Amino acid sequence: MTETTIAARGVALDLLRDVLRKSVPFDDAFDAHPELSGLDPRDRSFARLLVATVLRRLGQIDALVLACLTKPGLPKATVHDILRLGTAQLVFLGTPAHAAVDTAVELAEARGAAPYKGLINAVLRRIGREGKAMADQQDAGRLNTPDWLWLSWRTAYGTGRTRGIVEAHLHEAPLDLTVKADPELWAERLQARLLPTGTLRRPSGGSITELPGFAEGVWWVQDLAASLPAKLFGDLRGRRVFDLCAAPGGKTAQLAAQGARVVALDRSARRLERVAENLSRLHLEAEVLAADAATWTAEEPADAVLLDAPCSATGAIRRHPDILRLKTPDDIAKLARAQSRLLAHAVDLVKPGGTLVYCTCSIQPEEGEAQIDRLLSRDERVERHPVTPDELGGLTEIVNDRGEVRSLPGMLADLGGVDGFFVARLRRKAE
Template identity: 40%
Template sequence: MDIPGLPARRAALNLIDAVLRRGETLDQAGGSALARVKGDADRALARAIAGEALRWRQDLDELIDSATRLPLAEDAKARAVLQIMLAQVLRLDTPPHAVIATALPLLMGGPRRLAHGVFSTLTKRGVTLPDVPTLPETATHRWGERASAIAAGLAEPPPLDLALRDPSATAEWAERLGGVSLMPGHVRLPRGAAVESLEGFRDGAWWVQDLAASLPARLLGAGQGRRALDLCAAPGGKTMQLAAAGWQVTAVDNAKRRLERLRENLTRTGLEADVVLADAFAWEPEEGFDAILIDAPCTATGTARRHPDVLHRIGERQIDDMAEVQSQMLARASGWLKPGGTLVYAVCSIERQEGEEQAARVSLTPVPIAADELPQGVAPAEEGWVRTDPGMLGDAGGLDGFFIARWTRD
């Protein structure tokens, strides 16, 4: 059936199914789900529909249930189609007639009349979504007293953050790009900017990196030619930060394709690093390092602003699995640190098991993080480590959720 816009809606449905039924990330699911969608605009639309349907899933389901005599099964295709229909109208400002024309064919041979009736009922009522998305109960329980603030930070996809190769030129680049800076070496632009067309991209003056993700490398300071290990380095934002700060960087990762992107980024920015394709649990350095940055594998729940799939596919099992990997990686990498060297551990996760509980077991000497090393609005904890989450810096556009801690070897 050749209906304009239908392949994008079918792809959005397949993306949601991959997340909820198979536990895949939106990025993992994209290859197959978007294969038959032609054009960048339609592929971006499919991802936007799926992302907003997942971001507001609890609230969309509440609306759907309010318009049905008997609740639809949680995994019913009609429910999923209604979710993407409502997400388009309520979040993407798609005209109702266009939504109906491109969504009902997804239920060919199924309950099209039911979906049409529910959708029409809700649009005639003039329903709206709340200002803040409702979190799944499991996430609310895990995130405790910060859950409401975190939810507020998830209401909109994030702005575009850039990390500058030369932090001394921050004011210049903020003016040239029409952005704002929240700390030296950072420029924030409204979301939707076409990255590769922005001034400075081809010259390698900056790279895309969330403000929170830029903090761990900053905490190692100036390299002055000393040796630094960036463990789990791809796609390379932290490697480039360290290289730009004067470190002699060894960048290790086990993902070949992501390391290719790291090499491309180094070439574009004119920065240098020794790039190593290796498993961190099998690789052995020939000598110790003055600094080690571990951006450890994690559940990535802190990236829910841009990856709302984590709200629905991460649970205790995934958290426990990642915590075990992190614990082993910290213990192994700590042995590669020279006396007097500095180790920074970071995860883009909101979960205590991946952050505070990991830090409490490290036997190195803590080096407390100071307030003047952080953007205004982010403060170190009493223990000297840092916890960010999407509910912080709300008026300025928020930031990802990270845990960061720092130690030295005596």
Template identity: 40%
Template sequence: MKSRHLHPEPAREIALSGLKAVMSSGTALDEWLEKNEPYHQLEPRDRRFCRRLLASSLRHHGQAMQALRHYIPRPPKGRQQMATYVLLLALTELIWLDGKSHAVVDQSVRLIRSVGLEHLHGLINASLRRCVKDIDANADIITTWRHDHAANFPDWISSQLIADWGKEKANDIMAASLMPPPLDLTMAASEPGTTDIWAEKLGGYALPQGSVRLNEGAPYRLDGYADGKWWVQDAAATLPVQMMGDIRGKHVIDACAAPGGKTAQLIAGGAYVTAVDLSAGRLERLRENLNRLNMSADVITANILSWSPDQLVDAVLIDAPCSATGTIRRNPDKLVHAKPSDIAMLGNLQTDMISHAATWLKPGGILVFATCSLFRAEGEDIAARIAEDTDLIPDPIDPQIYDGFAPVAGNDAHMLRLFPDALITPDNAITTADNENTMTHGNDGFFMARFHRK
């Protein structure tokens, strides 16, 4: 049977549809995958491949476009735009995922035929074979593309990173942001040895701050998921709660609480928790997560700018809405969706939230502010403004809390800035993002600050 009569692999067809949806219509990657029934019908191995190919093609879309324009100076567009998406998938798989050249070329030709562009199959075939030849020859152009991490970032993001941190560190941040994320788990039990036991049981390894790290995996298929022994949470995301210190028996408000990882941490730490969020849908997910973990909290749907508790509380955690640039590795669609106008608006919102939440605290009560942003405007600048404009007093962070991380030097003792390469792990000798099969896993980028009320 001739190859033109063969269908492409379903996982690749779904990846192609997803890439088009995310890049052309502003759809979020995870939202699209969650609603795509054919994706969920794939075998687990094919589902993992589909998501990896799709996410990697978004992470490396700028670099892959450089390669595409090299081999095809006038890329297909208009009614032939699907050919560009086929090429982006293929070039990403060849250059960054070590894809088997014969399979990638063959499947790409099948894909182009499946979308009614058979007349372009020769162009696709020839351009990809040229790329394979360059890879096999270790051509300088391949190395150049692999090193140009900034090509994937909108100019406004790369420019702001350079302005905030300098060109060299900005490039390191962008490289780390392209790393595919691992699966970090937070343990529900805090007894000594729990992390090591579950690390061995799940085939992962224990991180210094208490998480278990796995390279990958479907959480709901892992031992302990149904029994509520752990929940999924990036290692860096656990630190804001740890910064609060001993919360046993204290009343803590978790503002912007959904989907509930930090809420669960607070409950596991012995606090009585009021979880507040504006989104009823996201709070429903929080309730589901707490039910699985056999935990409970007072859950309230409200805008925290217009809501206040009946009584003053011991502590407040605000993981505020932000640009989420620190989570690009988990949400690579942000590379094609984020807009610069968001930053000023979000900075004002963060300031207003903290100022209002400060009024909820008892004298001496603790407020921890956190964002998963890489920008000073959503971190250090906000913390400085709060110290000047409210009755919140900067409160030093215990350095033992961030053991295992390499924070940014130079900040005041009440601030903690973590870049996406801050986590020190057993494989941290590998520091480049030139090939997704040889990366460290890093952490989400975060800013955190601790205050107490006068």
């Protein structure tokens, strides 16, 4: 094996430790790893895919490892993680058995686990022979889903839809793009599928920055579901819009591209740097402001307010499988309280007769439907402004009977799926 091959797996081992042992979000751990810059693009991509696969299939992988151990109990953390990486390669990534096993043994030698080389070799060779057949007998969706999430989704959506959610999580999401103009033209140039909402969809993988139109600022990456909230304001030309909790800026770009006068607000000055960079590349303008959206006040209210509230992101597990391993019920409760404060204050920021759109990339009802119910029960200044499927390219499946957008992984399967999202549109009553 080459040194870079071993190095890529070593980076993957570090990243897995950071996520599972230190609770560091995968993207943060990946961006901060000091050895990534020394890997070629192919090895960087492999390291990322390998860790994402382990996180996505962790329940299955741990069951396979446990079944192939000759003694009860799991080995120490480093050995366990090496076995996880090897199993992911053998069962789910199609890595040749000799490559996966040999590099795992070499990795154990390099990471102070030489006494376990025999165990690693024996377990992975058995998994290489029997692992795929064993995996075919597993209940993959259920095994890879923490109990608390499975139960919460089953209570909210029933067993059938929950099955659809967890099975959608087994697969990496496609690459969705939002274009400023001429979606038909750019669908052809990008060899993408034009979806009913105007989103362009390509298979995942490859270098985004090398695609046609990136350097010219023609498009930006944005999931189909994430593109919907900014479409619900009607004609925004010349209107003043507050985009609260705006980073990383996809919705800011949409609003600016529609001709709105946008104030993009976020607590994180560092994250706002990315918003400014994206706007610059896209040749779009917005006022970017570092402030807490729960307390910030404006000289005058806006015609429209978009609140993309911080949330658990359980609707984005297809893209961020570490969410399965990092979030807890306590996180949901804490986030729900913060969302409630943000939503209550957002009403103050929109003028009478104006529109407020609230959204989260979560499939937890506490972060979606329950927030709107609570607001409407305590604030008589606002009322529902129901969303219709016609506004969303006729996608009836993702509009609930209350006129809210409720998309779930597993929906829109004929289009290639969708992230989980909640969107409610409200109107502040005229005084």
